[in-house]
Amino acid sequence: MTHPAQPKASHFINGAYVEDTAGTPIPVIYAATGEQIATVYAATPAIVEQALSTAKEAQKAWAKMTGTERGRILRRAADIMRERNHDLSVLETYDTGKPLQETLVADATSGADALEYFGGLAASLTGEHIPLGEDWVYTKREALGLCVGIGAWNYPTQIACWKGAPALACGNSMVFKPSETTPLCALKVAEILIEAGAPAGVFNVVQGMGEVGGALVTDPRVDKVSLTGSVPTGKKVYAAAAAGMKHVTMELGGKSPLIIFDDADIDNAVGGAINGNFYSSGQVCSNGTRVFVQKGIKEKFLARLAERTGNAIIGDPMDEATSFGPMVTENQMNIVLGYIEKGKEEGARLICGGNRADKDGYFIEPTVFADVTDDMTIAREEIFGPVMSVLDFDTEEEVVARANDTEFGLSAGVFTKDFTRAHRVIGNLEAGSCFINSYNDAPVEAPFGGVKASGVGRENSKEAIKHFSQVKSVYVRMGDVEAAF
Numbered sequence: 001m002t003h004p005a006q007p008k009a010s011h012f013i014n015g016a017y018v019e020d021t022a023g024t025p026i027p028v029i030y031a032a033t034g035e036q037i038a039t040v041y042a043a044t045p046a047i048v049e050q051a052l053s054t055a056k057e058a059q060k061a062w063a064k065m066t067g068t069e070r071g072r073i074l075r076r077a078a079d080i081m082r083e084r085n086h087d088l089s090v091l092e093t094y095d096t097g098k099p100l101q102e103t104l105v106a107d108a109t110s111g112a113d114a115l116e117y118f119g120g121l122a123a124s125l126t127g128e129h130i131p132l133g134e135d136w137v138y139t140k141r142e143a144l145g146l147c148v149g150i151g152a153w154n155y156p157t158q159i160a161c162w163k164g165a166p167a168l169a170c171g172n173s174m175v176f177k178p179s180e181t182t183p184l185c186a187l188k189v190a191e192i193l194i195e196a197g198a199p200a201g202v203f204n205v206v207q208g209m210g211e212v213g214g215a216l217v218t219d220p221r222v223d224k225v226s227l228t229g230s231v232p233t234g235k236k237v238y239a240a241a242a243a244g245m246k247h248v249t250m251e252l253g254g255k256s257p258l259i260i261f262d263d264a265d266i267d268n269a270v271g272g273a274i275n276g277n278f279y280s281s282g283q284v285c286s287n288g289t290r291v292f293v294q295k296g297i298k299e300k301f302l303a304r305l306a307e308r309t310g311n312a313i314i315g316d317p318m319d320e321a322t323s324f325g326p327m328v329t330e331n332q333m334n335i336v337l338g339y340i341e342k343g344k345e346e347g348a349r350l351i352c353g354g355n356r357a358d359k360d361g362y363f364i365e366p367t368v369f370a371d372v373t374d375d376m377t378i379a380r381e382e383i384f385g386p387v388m389s390v391l392d393f394d395t396e397e398e399v400v401a402r403a404n405d406t407e408f409g410l411s412a413g414v415f416t417k418d419f420t421r422a423h424r425v426i427g428n429l430e431a432g433s434c435f436i437n438s439y440n441d442a443p444v445e446a447p448f449g450g451v452k453a454s455g456v457g458r459e460n461s462k463e464a465i466k467h468f469s470q471v472k473s474v475y476v477r478m479g480d481v482e483a484a485f
């Protein structure tokens with residue numbers, strides 16, 4: 001019997017599901033059991049061509065609609081997503097393995113927020129009037145054209161919407177390639193947009209590995225590439241896009257610092273560290289995986305952290321009581337287990353976890369290492385799993401310098417009751433998305449993105465509009481033209 005997660009076909013182009021079984025088969029594995037639940041096929045060159053030519057053509061009429069009309073469609077799509085939240089969340093859980101407890105509140109709902117927010121902004125995209133004596137200049141905010149979105153595997157619905165919603169609000173069309181690890185959810189986003197009234201071809205989904213992504217990025221018809229992925233992939237995609245002088249948004253990896261001062265509320269700080277390391281089993285780009293704890297509260301913090309981490313309910317992601325799910329794939333599990341071994345070998349003190357959980361599927365226990373030093377591998381490299389490194393510090397000046405000593409710059413957080421210090425520390429940290437007495441909140445109203453190797457551009461908020469549109473300026477002369485000859 002066909003599994004309920006099996007999509008009707010692999011791709012969604014020009015308003016309909018499209019199949020081409022000549023492409024490489026991509027098995028979809030449910031991470032909680034290891035069973036294959038679906039198969040999709042990587043896009044062949046013919047599928048890529050169909051998607052790009054359709055999106056190129058559809059964009060013209062879409063951009064000519066008023067912002068109010070485009071916005072209405074996006075907001076209708078948001079309503080449909082919310083009505084179907086339960087089914088979409090179950091699908092997200094099949095796609096990623098994340099517990100339903102999370103997917104019910106953080107995936108389709110976050111996608112719906114983006115559709116609603118950018119739907120609301122669509123009608124407000126105006127230019128300005130610049131008087132110059134009798135003459136004047138006016139500006140227009142125009143669409144970029146055809147945009148390509150490429151997703152990572154940790155938030156497949158959210159990533160499709162965070163890219164698709166602002167792109168469409170500005171009058172662009174999109175060809176979206178989900179991660180080959182989680183190909184299912186973006187197809188539902190495409191289906192819902194059509195149901196909400198989006199013209200066929202405005203939002204298309206094609207499946208495939210890096211090769212398909214590469215074919216999309218290098219196509220001369222593409223005006224912009226928005227990637228969510230790792231730093232090495234980001235460097236390749238950025239270079240390929242630069243060769244074609246395309247716009248980019250790069251949402252890449254991180255190794256973010258979370259700094260906890262002696263005066264912090266311990267339970268809030270522990271809660272922040274848990275949210276910033278163990279949500280989605282640690283598969284979150286902005287995670288605060290270097291937890292710097294001031295020496296005065298270190299042992300108290302570690303004791304409370306171990307106690308609360310022990311309350312994690314690891315198990316069947318479809319059971320709403322489960323609060324901690326598996327790694328997305330066996331491969332990702334093995335990478336993370338390798339980092340845990342490195343942590344042990346290099347002399348970090350294991351506080352809790354440290355093993356594969358005794359279950360089917362790709363579960364790893366939430367793991368905390370203390371006495372981690374700046375040079376240890378687990379403190380330097382992005383692990384993308386449930387492994388928290390706790391490092392000690394004495395002074396503010398010292399911790400800021402150490403926190404900034406990394407190629408990454410996605411996020412940073414600080415816990416303290418001293419607000420002057422909180423703002424000063426955040427001001428001195430090299431990071432794009434920051435938190436004071438909190439961690440990992442990502443409302444659509446707030447800009448999201450990194451500095452340094454963690455990325456270029458911003459998603460969400462009014463900032464995303466700037467990254468999916470461009471300004472045309474028009475000089476208007478009222479008098480005669482003076483010329484030298």
Ligand code: NAD
Nearest residue numbers: 151152153178179209210213214229230233251252253285
């Ligand atoms: P990845 O870099 O392996 O793949 C990301 C996407 O790029 C996939 O769809 C992949 O098929 C595609 N791709 C790979 N090579 C390509 C190429 N040469 N040309 C075009 N496309 C190509 O990342 P992943 O393992 O799927 O996701 C984990 C990474 O994503 C982590 O580093 C994480 O930090 C990052 N991430 C960042 C954010 C953010 O918003 N900053 C959010 C989620 C994940």
